[in-house]
Amino acid sequence: MELIPESILLKYNLQKEAFIQQIGSGFINRTFLVYNPLYTENQFILQEVNSTVFKSPYDIANNVDLISKFLHHHYPNYLFPSFIPNIDGQLITEEDGIYWRMSHYIKESIAYNTLSNPNQAFQAAAQFGKLTRLLDKFPIDQLAYTIPDFHNLDFRLNQFKDACLKAQTNKIEDSIDTINLANNYEYISNYYNSYLKSPDFKNRAIHHDTKISNVLLNKHDDSGICVIDLDTLMPGKFTSDLGDMMRTYLCAFSENEADLSKINIRISYFESMIRGYLSETSQILTNTELELLLFSGKYIVYMQAIRFLTDHLNGDIYYKIEYPNQNLNRAKNQFKLLNELIKNEVLLQDIIDKAIKEYRK
Template sequence: MELNLDSEVLKAYGYTKENIKISQIGAGLINRTYLLSPISEDKKYILQNINTSVFKNPQSIANNLKAISDYLSKTYPDYLFIKPVSAVNGAEMAFIDNEYWRMLPFVPNATSLDVLSNEKQAFEAAKQFGKLSRLLNNFDASTLEPTIPGFHDLGLRFEQFSSALSATSNELKRLAKPQIDDALEHKYILDYFKSYSHRVDFPNRVMHHDTKISNVLLNSKTFEGVCVIDLDTIMPGKFISDLGDMMRTYICAFSENETDLSKVKIRLSYFEATIKGYLSEMKGILTDTEKELLLFSGKYMIYMQALRFLIDFLNGNKYYPTIYSTQNLDRAKNQFKLLQEITLNDKELQDIIEENL
């Protein structure tokens, strides 16, 4: 799809509508994304408009990426870290008509997937996310700025759930009663996390925070891992954020939009591939406490996402896009079913972890 951009945005990066081809790409819900193909250059670029309703302080993204890029270029110069291309004025972003834009190099011969189709893809993706964390093991995570404060704070999400529950209508409470009961019943996950949270060997690390399969590039032919992308949410966090989100999104063949709950099952081979890929990079640096919590990370992230869908339903569907009124409730049902499945398979999943530690 050919389309035009504000000429001032192109000008900020040294281009005009006459010397570049523009097409919109991706189906992301957060940032608008374009592919730029300069007519006189043998390279392409990704141009993104940053959604400031989600990322309130875009400069924090730029600061984080610059700090990490500077560190990696000195310590691991061969690692492919997709850092933004500077604008003509030297800034990491362009600010045009109250909107923030950034340009990134396009990686050739690489692809991103929307859906996993085999275990090798799960292994390679998990390995890439683990590799980034390993390379940043000695980077001071406290120097990074939270780009979405409280993003994976389960305590905050439970407070939001309690507030939504007290403010919602009796009708929505009635519709969601089984899921409200599930949310209260599984509060032990939050309490369990709190019992570990102050251990000295449970560090904050540099985490990606959004490890779905579409956020890693794989070689177009071999499907071997190339690099991690979509780095807006890189910030300090527990390892749970990355591994847990991989478990949540890799181990079931169906997404949170599946309403036939009989299909929400754990694929043991995909779980094993994910664990093997992640631990191939992280096993040597994980602490004893982190190793204790490997399987728990999946429960934490699945429970948190179930809460977030339930919160949005009780609040009147204000955050997640929906196509029917009870979709967020159905998504919460889906995630509570996945949480049930991971609990039912607890011993077998833990055995797989132990075999790979």
């Protein structure tokens, strides 16, 4: 199978003899390191955009371009991996219904798939927080929603309830305890909705996918460099970014771990993540947003549990599975993580309060 069509390489002035290596652990887009053999100092990232997930790749390119121009004007020294125009001056190259875009490869960088120490959590959270801070005054009405309703919990709950009505009887019977859990935690959605009309719960330009593999750290000392994978950079609430960090940074095991006894919160990672995030955002977050810091984790973890459970009830049509009931086990995993957040709430909130006090002096 041809990794990248020659015609695409030529659109970016890359020869057909270009060195091509598929990289990254992402499940959505295919990502390649590309460079001409005689000019290895100029290396690039070329991605094939998954247009099944991202219905309008041009919206992504436009969002990134608008934000890139804003950052270049206001913060010219900030490293933001914008897209490189092709030879026709276009940020997206389309051929036979397949979409491609290119950016510069950032040398001396590394993207981890898992966290191995609290400092990495601090550095990653600081980088995502920094982007939020720099975009505090960005006019978000200019941005398109690249995945509508991506973190809309009411939308996900409606999908879940519809799946319950249509699921096979055996699916319902096997899942009844987890379905009951989902219903018991529905107050999380009601609590979130009670804040939506507050002017202090701001819409911001938010990354929305803050797992550790979406931030580049220096491969020598793990210092933060920049965030990457900007497909979901669109309007949203800060809860999406911080909540997704909590979901993916705090436990040593991913949602694929079926042994629920292993699903616990690493307190030192939580403290480092909170301190990293607030080191950049404490001065721009509103009092309402500060009040919702810990809640953001509950919101995103609950939403992800609902999504896994819904997919199980629908017959595993969205998330790939390796064995029967894997999506059900993933949902149980996330409900256990949610329970750990609630069980440790007093301790975690105390950590947050101390960090706020320190950074808002």
